[in-house]
Amino acid sequence: MASALPRHEDGALPQLDDAADASVTHLDYPEPEPLVRQLRNDVTSTRTRLGRRWKRPSVYWVLPLAALRLLVEAMQAAPIIEIFTRMACQVHRPDLGIGHVRYPDWRDDPLPQPAPVTWFRVQTLPVIDLTFDNSTTPPTRGDECAKDPVVQQAVASIITVLGTIAGLLTTVTAAWWGQRSDIWGRTFVLAVSTVASLARDGNIVLAAYFSPQLPGKSYWWLLPGTIVIGFLGGASGNAALQAYLADCTEPGTRAAIFAINTGISWGGVALAPLIGAALIRWSGDLLSVFYVSLVANAFVLIMFIFLVPESLTSRVREENKAKRRSVFLPRRKDNARGRDWNLSVVGAVYFLVSIGTGYALFLMQLGQRLWGWDSEMTGYWLSLIGICRAVYLLGAFPLIIRVFKPKRPAVALAGPETQLQRDSVTDTDSIASSDNAAKETPVPWFDLTVTQVVLVIETIVYILVFFAATPKQWIISTMGIALGGSLSPSLMSLALAISPGGDKEVGSLFGAFSVLLSLGDDVIGQLITGALFTATVSKFPRAILIFSAVLHGLPFLLLFLIRLPARGVLRATS
Secondary structure, X not given: OHHHOOOOOOOOOOOOOOHHHHHOOOOXXXXXXXXXXXXXXXXHHHHHHHHOHHHOOOHHHHHHHHHHHHHHHHOOHHHHHHHHHHHHHHHHOHHHOOOOOOOOHHHHOOOOOOOOOOOOOOOOOOOOOOOOOOXXXXXXXXXXXXXXXXXXXXXXXXXXXXXXXXXXXXXXXXXXXXXXXXXXXHHHHHHHHHHHHHHHHHHHHHHHHOHHHOOOOHHHHHHHXXXXXXXXXXXXXXXXXXXXXXXOOOHHHHHHHHHHHHHHHHHHHHHHHHHHHHHHHHHXXXXXXHHHHHHHHHHHHHHHHHHOOOOXXXXXXXXXXXXXXXXXXXXXXXXXXXXXXXXXXXXXXXXXXXXXXXXHHHHHHHHHHHHOOOHHHHHHHHHHHHHHHHHHHHHHHHHHHHHHOOOOOOOOOOOHHHHHHHHOOXXXXXXXXXXXXXXXXXXXXXXXXXXXXXXXXHHHHHHHHHOOOOHHHHHHHHHHHHHHHHHHHHHHHHHHHHOOOHHHHHHHHHHHHHHHHHHHHHHHHHHHHHHHHHHHOOOOOOHHHHHXXXXXXXXXXXXXXXXXXXXXXXXXXX
């Protein structure tokens, strides 16, 4: 009986302190140390996982930062042209006395400036329309610079040379940087791209500020920043951004996320000129937008280095180091004869569509020729298309994807063992691996169908634009071009869904897409569409619309070459 009673370590029975406690059995059990320690560890693990939620990769980390970078970059569009013009004027028209590049024309021009009212209208009974035009105002020095043919030729040369160098360097390096994002991480490549933007902005500020003291033609001192952005930035940053979004998004909703990112871009492009113009008017300095850009990019760089969590685990990055392959080349199928040509077909489709994107400037010129529009009316028309595209990509298209995407199949609930195993996970890489493993099975049939529908709509839109007989019909039909903004997100989502490498080669895939876009849009597309428009503008100016319709109809047919498992087979075997 005594052996059944609990004992202290010395083997003595516990003593009762008072006779009143004699009726109470006083059992002094030893503390179950292992169990208590395990319970404490479970609580600590749960708190750690809940506390680190904000450190997990998410689209909400990168979308605001990408929007900020795009906004400050789009703010530079108008002032950079004026800076080019004034730098060229300093070199080729020194007689005009452009003393400093950084000041707008209305600030450093000695000529008296009238009130910014060009006309007004007085109406009485009967209606009398009196319009007074102050066009007799003497031209400013900036106006003379802008109209000088030698200066304009120099500006055209600057734009062409800088754009060509950046495009060629991007074509050469984009795929390599895409692979680096698979090996070194998305945030590393995004940080490098931000450093390139800082170098370019700093180069513009220094070259413009010290342009009178620079030897030779001062505008060629803008080349260093262009070379840096070609090697380190440009498409590489965009590819890493798309890869980060893909890492944090379920396969069924990737097209919607890509569309939202594109819609934010269009919204930024619409707002940036207004913000930039107001900033220049308030500060009286053309370089003010570049100062803001430097501060914004410095903030983004700090975020990418210290705060934004990496979306790839260290294990996946180590596995990607051993992979060296071309993305769009056909690959041998597992346990089957022949090769997998699906990604090759998607690459060909994206390349053809990229060639068609080079028509934008010529479409503007065609509208001016057909309807006699001036630059103001053309600007209103472009703004309308941009607003329609932003609204469609930010609202309508994601809603369509959400409604029609395949529903997630039912899954078995985790048992106690699985729950205990999940609770014991505290390492960040393990958490990210668990999240990646929980993603939906890819649904290539849905992405393929969405891409085909968008291509059909694009083809129909260009046919309607071709038959537009009035300016009103032209405006309404060209608003349909906004629907084409979802084509690139759909193609990227389709490529990810059918990629044999899956999510492990996202960076390489988007890097290859960047190469195709640069070749198709910046190089081959400009040459083909420019030559076609020049040859047909006098006799058949709408030929470019037929060409655009063909470039969207042919990819629709090519997509039928993609071979996918029968519907339902992929889910059943996953």
